[in-house]
Amino acid sequence: MARQGSYPKGVAKREEILEKALEVVARVGYSGTTVRQLADAVGLTQNGLLYYFGSKENLFVEILRHRDRLDDIAYGGHEGDSGDMGEGMAKFIRHNTDVPGLVQLHAGLTAEAISPEHPAHAYFQERYEVFRARGADTVRTLQAAGKIPGSVDAESLATIMLAVVDGLQTQWLYDPRIDMTEHFLRFWDQVGKLAAPEGISR
Amino acid sequence: MARQGSYPKGVAKREEILEKALEVVARVGYSGTTVRQLADAVGLTQNGLLYYFGSKENLFVEILRHRDRLDDIAYGGHEGDSGDMGEGMAKFIRHNTDVPGLVQLHAGLTAEAISPEHPAHAYFQERYEVFRARGADTVRTLQAAGKIPGSVDAESLATIMLAVVDGLQTQWLYDPRIDMTEHFLRFWDQVGKLAAPEGISR
DNA sequence: GTCTATACCTAGATAGAC
DNA sequence: GTCTATCTAGGTATAGAC
Numbered sequence: 001m002a003r004q005g006s007y008p009k010g011v012a013k014r015e016e017i018l019e020k021a022l023e024v025v026a027r028v029g030y031s032g033t034t035v036r037q038l039a040d041a042v043g044l045t046q047n048g049l050l051y052y053f054g055s056k057e058n059l060f061v062e063i064l065r066h067r068d069r070l071d072d073i074a075y076g077g078h079e080g081d082s083g084d085m086g087e088g089m090a091k092f093i094r095h096n097t098d099v100p101g102l103v104q105l106h107a108g109l110t111a112e113a114i115s116p117e118h119p120a121h122a123y124f125q126e127r128y129e130v131f132r133a134r135g136a137d138t139v140r141t142l143q144a145a146g147k148i149p150g151s152v153d154a155e156s157l158a159t160i161m162l163a164v165v166d167g168l169q170t171q172w173l174y175d176p177r178i179d180m181t182e183h184f185l186r187f188w189d190q191v192g193k194l195a196a197p198e199g200i201s202r
Numbered sequence: 203m204a205r206q207g208s209y210p211k212g213v214a215k216r217e218e219i220l221e222k223a224l225e226v227v228a229r230v231g232y233s234g235t236t237v238r239q240l241a242d243a244v245g246l247t248q249n250g251l252l253y254y255f256g257s258k259e260n261l262f263v264e265i266l267r268h269r270d271r272l273d274d275i276a277y278g279g280h281e282g283d284s285g286d287m288g289e290g291m292a293k294f295i296r297h298n299t300d301v302p303g304l305v306q307l308h309a310g311l312t313a314e315a316i317s318p319e320h321p322a323h324a325y326f327q328e329r330y331e332v333f334r335a336r337g338a339d340t341v342r343t344l345q346a347a348g349k350i351p352g353s354v355d356a357e358s359l360a361t362i363m364l365a366v367v368d369g370l371q372t373q374w375l376y377d378p379r380i381d382m383t384e385h386f387l388r389f390w391d392q393v394g395k396l397a398a399p400e401g402i403s404r
Numbered sequence: 405g406t407c408t409a410t411a412c413c414t415a416g417a418t419a420g421a422c
Numbered sequence: 423g424t425c426t427a428t429c430t431a432g433g434t435a436t437a438g439a440c
Contacts, residue, residue, distance in 0.1 A: 029316070031316075107313045111309045111312065111313035112310065125376050153388065156384070157388075163367075164365050168362075168365045170312060171364065171368075183362055186358045193396065
């Protein structure tokens with residue numbers, strides 16, 4: 001079907017829209033942003049823009065996917081460095097502090113897409129699953145290395161960690177004085193202490 | 203100004219609307235619910251309903267306040283029983299499992315009301331503050347009783363606990379197989395273990 | 405004080421011209 | 423690939439009946 005975007009111009013415009021949209025969302029906030037505003041920002045009419053993404057929701061999902069790709073490169077922390085799981089997460093959180101618009105978009109869409117019919121539902125559902133699975137894997141690696149006790153349930157810890165990150169972001173959005181990174185590190189510290197309580201090794 | 207609702211009939215109708223709205227939201231979901239549907243459910247026109255609450259958002263905030271009052275009575279856990287902080291929370295979470303519509307409403311509005319201009323913003327902001335303060339107080343009580351080490355920052359633990367609850371709810375909304383209560387209890391268990399690591403008291 | 409009817413506005417989506 | 427025109431849905435404001 002010769003997918004749209006196969007022509008250089010279209011591809012470039014798509015990119016431009018993604019970039020600008022991010023800027024606008026960052027400034028205006030997610031719920032406040034309308035398609036028209038975004039269209040204005042790139043010199044298109046509403047429908048000129050929708051031609052590229054089909055719908056508002058689709059555009060926003062694309063923004064998040066775009067971010068995921070970038071983050072995955074920057075903070076992926078795939079191979080090897082699982083010893084620094086906490087520090088990797090902390091870096092990621094710290095980075096998020098600089099892009100409140102994105103965080104708001106993420107939080108907003110997450111909530112909106114809870115109904116299974118929502119166009120963005122699959123994206124988030126899958127994202128949660130992937131992150132939980134990855135997290136659990138890393139935890140198991142840490143357990144094998146003796147950094148986390150084997151008694152801890154890997155899936156559960158991964159789930160809780162994700163919850164902490166999500167939850168802290170919400171609170172931060174309501175009160176930017178809240179230091180997400182610090183709170184997360186305190187949480188992670190406690191997890192670490194479980195392995196080596198009060199300097200007693202066993 | 204002779205506030206509306208000073209007449210018995212109005213008061214009763216308000217109650218009825220609140221109840222029915224809850225039912226509808228529970229069934230249709232938050233984002234799917236329209237004012238017209240709610241109006242139909244209580245045998246009013248759209249504007250007949252809006253007469254009572256002014257706007258859609260206002261109505262929803264009222265629903266949440268209403269729930270807060272009920273929950274506060276049922277799971278408030280104010281005086282004395284702070285020793286069971288975790289169990290109290292767990293009960294609350296377990297209860298939420300039975301009212302997914304409410305949880306969805308809460309999650310949806312929380313995200314939507316992040317912009318400071320949103321009519322529900324103040325409600326959530328204040329709620330977070332109150333819950334953090336209350337939680338921190340309880341933590342301090344537990345510390346005084348030696349159930350949590352003094353080295354833990356009470357505010358931080360309260361913040362994290364709130365985050366865990368919020369975050370678990372989101373994941374649960376995306377996948378009801380996730381056992382929020384169990385995950386929360388695991389989390390809380392670990393907190394407890396910090397005080398008595400591996401049976402070593404100090 | 406309680407409620408209806410009407411009219412209005414915003415915002416997203418669709419169809420078809422260019 | 424982009425625009426104009428048009429449609430629809432849903433929330434809101436106002437006037438006034440009961």
